[in-house]
Amino acid sequence: MQFIDLKAQYRKLKSDIDSRIQTVLDHGQYILGPEVAELEDRLAARTGAKHCIGCASGTDALLMAMMALEIGSGDEVIxxxxxxxxxxxxxALLGAVPVFVDIDPETYNIDPVRIEAAITPRTKAIMPVSLYGQCADFDPINEIAAxxxxxxIxxxxxxxxxxYKGRESGNLSTIxxxxxFPSxxxxxxxxxxxxxxxxxxxARRMLELRNHGQDRRYHHTSIGINGRLDTIQAAILLAKLDVFDEELAARQKAAATYNKLLKDPVQAPVVRDGYTSPYAQYTIEVDDRDAVQQALQRAGIPTAVHYPVPLHLQPVFRHMNLGEGGFPLSERAGERVLxxxxxxxxxxxxIVQIAETLRRVVADVTTVTK
Structure with a gap:
């Protein structure tokens, strides 16, 4: 059993993906080739955003968004x-300071009620994370920000x-x-x-930033990065985009089956009214997670933990002196999510096999710990 089965997807889409890749190999425009612009147009149309800028990674996307907003040393981002x-x-890479706000324990997303108290004169952006697939609650967040x-971001x-309330993720805020990433x-x-x-x-600023800060060839108006999306990757995404809605429906059907079968023994994901989720992960909460995870592994069921250690407890942020207990809901989630x-x-x-095994494992672990 695969945790994420990319091979099954490739088998279904092989002819389309191979054809798209071959087209790139034939025209040879590996950097900012026509597939990049085609993908950007389709993604912008899907989200309703006026502009889409393809880039080298989600990490670079965050970096360029903050660079475009001129966030730097001493600034704060919530x-x-x-x-x-x-x-x-x-x-932190830009020299700014991450200011953490604890989560809503049902959705795992930042709690809007807690944001305003964290704003200071140095606050230059609010960056909610739409975790596991469910969007953060953007209406109150945008109201506070305004x-x-x-x-x-x-x-x-x-x-x-x-x-989120009929609007597409990616087009819910300033940026x-x-x-x-493949998964x-x-x-x-x-x-x-x-x-x-x-x-x-x-948009114009981020287009320049992704290509070494140049507004035209060899004319650099700022310090940028090499943040371009490879043409071959754009081609692969175009092939996958053709079946994306079908795959989203399949993910949501799988999640609904999980929800039905796991209603009692674990805390299943909560997707609130007015939201839809692509279920990037199907994440539950369990007691004695290590024992449950090990038992599932022995039964041939792969699992993962996203994410065991909240950012404020990471060694690199130790200098912030936030320590354990500072964000108890995030810490509790980090100990329990699976x-x-x-x-x-x-x-x-x-799904039936996974659910039945999980129910049995949870019952066994509960019996042992009593």
Whole structure:
């Protein structure tokens, strides 16, 4: 059993993917070839954002978004401590300070009620993370940001394809950033990402930043990076985009089956009314996670933990002196979350097998610990 079955997806899409790649090999425009612009147009149309800028990774997307907003040394960016490291890493890389706000324990996303108290004169952006696929609660976040004149960057690395009150993830704030890492709901065969905005000035700035800060060849108006999306990766994404809605429906069907079968023994994901999730991960909470995970492994069921150590407890941020207990909801989640196999080609019989095994394992672990 595969945790994420990219081989099954490739078998289904092989002719389209191979044809797209061959076209790139034939025309030879490996950097910023026509497939990149085609992908950007399709992604912008899908989200409703005016601009899409393809880039080398979701991490670079976050970096360029903050560079475009001129975030630098001594500035503060409000974000969640319960996320992949890149969210805080890119803030710190620019010399800014990540200011953490604890999560909503049901959605694992930043709690809007806690944000305003974290705003200071040095706050230059709010960066909510749309974790596991479900969007953060953007209406109150955007309202708070507007009152204080602060831009909002959505870290949508896991939520592309999800919606919030009828709007697409990636187009919910000033800038949206996503990832096309292979395991994402829409993933390429390497690193890749995209940035979305409807602000013409920011779009122009990020286009320059991704190509060494140049507005035309050999004319550099700023210090940028090499953040370009490879043409071959764009071609692969175009082939996958043709079946993306079908795959989203399959993911949501799988999640619904999981929810039905796991209603009692574990804390299943909560997707709130008005939201849809692409289920980048199907993440539950369990007691005695290590014992449960080991028992599932012995039964041939792969699992993963996203993410065991919140950012404020990472060694590199030790100098911030935040320590254990500072963000108790994030810390509790880090100790309890467990992600189960999730992909569009997961068969109903496999979900039944996983659920039945999990129910048995949880019962056994509970008996042993009593």
């Amino acid at each position: 974000t969640s401590p319960f996320t992949f490291f890149a969210t805080g890493e890119m803030i 009152r204080h004149g602060i831009p909002v 959505e870290d949508a690395a896991q939520s592309f394809g999800g919606t 949206g950033c996503t990832s096309f 994402k709901p829409l993933g390429c065969y390497g690193d890749g990402g995209a940035i979305f905005t409807s602000d013409d000035s920011l 992600s189960l196999p999730m992909h569009p080609y997961l068969e109903a019989s496999q």
